[in-house]
Amino acid sequence: MRAGSLRFVVSALAVPILLYGVLVISPYAQSFYISLTDWNGLSPERTFIGLDNYVRLVRDDVFWISVWHNVIAVLVIPAATLALGLFFATMIHVGRYRARGGGRGVRGAAVYRIVYFFPHLLSIAVVGVLFSTVYDPTESGLLNGALGLVGIEPVNWLGSRDTAYPAMLAVIIWLSVGFYVILFTSAMSSIPADIFEAARLDGASRWQTFWRMTLPLIWDTVQVAGVYLGIHALDMFAIVNVMSAAGGSGGPDNATQVLGNYLYLTAFQNSEFGYATAIGVALLLLTLAFAAASLRLTRRERVEF
Amino acid sequence: MSLDTTQRAPGPAGPPAPGAVRPAPPGPRDGRTATGTVLNVFTHGFLLTWAALVVIPLAWCVMSAFKTNDELLSSPWSLPGALRWDNFAEAWTNAEIGRYFFNTVIVVALGTALTLAMGATVSYVVARYAFRGNRLVYFLFVVGMTFPTFLAIVPLFFIAQNLRLADSLPGLAVVYAAYNLPFAVFFLTAYFRTLPTSLSEAAFIDGCGHWGTYLRIMLPLARPGLVSVGIFVVLGQWNQYLLPLILQSSPENYVLAQGLANLAVSQGYAGNWSALFAGLTISIVPVLVVYLSFQRQIQGGMVTGALK
Numbered sequence: 001m002r003a004g005s006l007r008f009v010v011s012a013l014a015v016p017i018l019l020y021g022v023l024v025i026s027p028y029a030q031s032f033y034i035s036l037t038d039w040n041g042l043s044p045e046r047t048f049i050g051l052d053n054y055v056r057l058v059r060d061d062v063f064w065i066s067v068w069h070n071v072i073a074v075l076v077i078p079a080a081t082l083a084l085g086l087f088f089a090t091m092i093h094v095g096r097y098r099a100r101g102g103g104r105g106v107r108g109a110a111v112y113r114i115v116y117f118f119p120h121l122l123s124i125a126v127v128g129v130l131f132s133t134v135y136d137p138t139e140s141g142l143l144n145g146a147l148g149l150v151g152i153e154p155v156n157w158l159g160s161r162d163t164a165y166p167a168m169l170a171v172i173i174w175l176s177v178g179f180y181v182i183l184f185t186s187a188m189s190s191i192p193a194d195i196f197e198a199a200r201l202d203g204a205s206r207w208q209t210f211w212r213m214t215l216p217l218i219w220d221t222v223q224v225a226g227v228y229l230g231i232h233a234l235d236m237f238a239i240v241n242v243m244s245a246a247g248g249s250g251g252p253d254n255a256t257q258v259l260g261n262y263l264y265l266t267a268f269q270n271s272e273f274g275y276a277t278a279i280g281v282a283l284l285l286l287t288l289a290f291a292a293a294s295l296r297l298t299r300r301e302r303v304e305f
Numbered sequence: 306m307s308l309d310t311t312q313r314a315p316g317p318a319g320p321p322a323p324g325a326v327r328p329a330p331p332g333p334r335d336g337r338t339a340t341g342t343v344l345n346v347f348t349h350g351f352l353l354t355w356a357a358l359v360v361i362p363l364a365w366c367v368m369s370a371f372k373t374n375d376e377l378l379s380s381p382w383s384l385p386g387a388l389r390w391d392n393f394a395e396a397w398t399n400a401e402i403g404r405y406f407f408n409t410v411i412v413v414a415l416g417t418a419l420t421l422a423m424g425a426t427v428s429y430v431v432a433r434y435a436f437r438g439n440r441l442v443y444f445l446f447v448v449g450m451t452f453p454t455f456l457a458i459v460p461l462f463f464i465a466q467n468l469r470l471a472d473s474l475p476g477l478a479v480v481y482a483a484y485n486l487p488f489a490v491f492f493l494t495a496y497f498r499t500l501p502t503s504l505s506e507a508a509f510i511d512g513c514g515h516w517g518t519y520l521r522i523m524l525p526l527a528r529p530g531l532v533s534v535g536i537f538v539v540l541g542q543w544n545q546y547l548l549p550l551i552l553q554s555s556p557e558n559y560v561l562a563q564g565l566a567n568l569a570v571s572q573g574y575a576g577n578w579s580a581l582f583a584g585l586t587i588s589i590v591p592v593l594v595v596y597l598s599f600q601r602q603i604q605g606g607m608v609t610g611a612l613k
Contacts, residue, residue, distance in 0.1 A: 004514070004515060005436070005515065008434070008515035008516065009434050012427070012430045013442065015423065016423040016424075016426060019479065019486075020446065020449070022468070023483035024449050024484060024486070024487075026460070027456075027457035027459075027461040027464060028460075030460040034460060084355075088351065091352050094348065112352050114600055115359055115360060116355065118359055118363065120540075121540065121593065125546040125565065126562055129581070130362060130363075130366055133582070133585075134365075138378075139380075140379070141381060142361070142365050142381050146381075174358070174359075178359065182604060186608045234453065237546070237547055238562075241546070241566070247570045260453075260455050263455050263458075264551075267459050267462075268462075268551060277456075277459050283453050283455050283456065284456050287451070287452075288451075
């Protein structure tokens, strides 16, 4: 260590650690205690009530509906996004490797890559507002207007229990796919082209090439993408809060309720801070469970190339 | 199409057989061409379908922004009768979208600058100095990535009020920076570890102090890493909805996402849809314009970040 090292270390770390400690670590730490109190925010005193909030949670139907919706999101969003992402990336990539000269790419590859990326740049809340108008229950909405052209009666997408949540999941998939198309095409193009050449000479079909070569070779990237998508799928807050009936109620009738939104409503509309924090702890457990499951599922040998 | 020309190229070399039979290239190759063309049509069919699914809602939104309320309610497909720029003026001033827009720009600019400054400093120290507690500091920051922000919002709401960070633009930027530090530290620590040590050694020998070495030598070297992290942080903070929703209580401090969601609710009641579409267009189009101008850097930065 050089002279003054310690002083440098301390002076460099002081402000970030102070800020991070006060604004991030301390709220996380406090929340575990708050979840054991009946704090309602109106009075400064909080009474310690042990696990009462958690007992209430286990008996709360809305809580279980929200958990179920979160679980659906974690299963559906990564599966659909990865499938579509891999599909379109392969379309772009296959075109690329057939153009023999090398890096020329499928016709218009550059344009596809640019356009597909658009939704990724937009704020989820803004996309939510946009799609509320797309899903408008009358024929003046984009979707019902399009269905009207083929003679289908307008559907109340966000107002009916059966369609509201799937409609929101579709929006998340719409805005996620593009980034993964770009990511997977990049990963695919880093595979040496002569491997594909060899497979082609050996008479492998496109289907075989994809399943036996391309997918295993980019499997690492796919796994990371799946975990990342799953963690984000646990947070359906912005889309539900913006798109659900009556200004973010999680409606109609809790048909789109998710843990994040339920927590928000419990805390900032009902001022039940103790109970809301218990929901937060449940969300943490769900996140950890997902992380543990994905670690277990994604363990696999790495292919070097 | 490009395929046709490559296949035709060998044609003239052989004697052109007039009439029915084509000069026979090797059999299997011919077969592949046929499936190739079919595949090509399919490929573009699928790719174009998704491109249309992406573009149509956005284009429809921009088109709707020029319509009157009556036009909006009659048909989603009809073109606007005229280019009504005053819809934008109304959204910008009356619906305060302009204010929300600038609020967001200020918060994201300040928040990103703070995130990068603090993140880089912590990362550099953790990556390059062996002090007691080094691992602990690193762990403390990185563990923050695994916690859902929802768990923190109730206590954060009260802490921010006590520290007077709530309902203020710089305050929101500070909170953003604190919550983005784990990601920045995780990524930049790895980056600083890859930089050669010999340069900082040389700087020390030439009499550079610790801060001097960091700011003048190492930080400029870390620029590609900072750009990558910066792009992620800008997009993430531009996207942020939860934190402003709980922290910004007075409408003059709203950020764009929050203001627009609010506008959607109120204009929905008021039935003033054209201002809403104009507001949406104002929040979407500038982002896409910035992206189209820096497309290569943005995509490159994000993808390499994710692939590493």
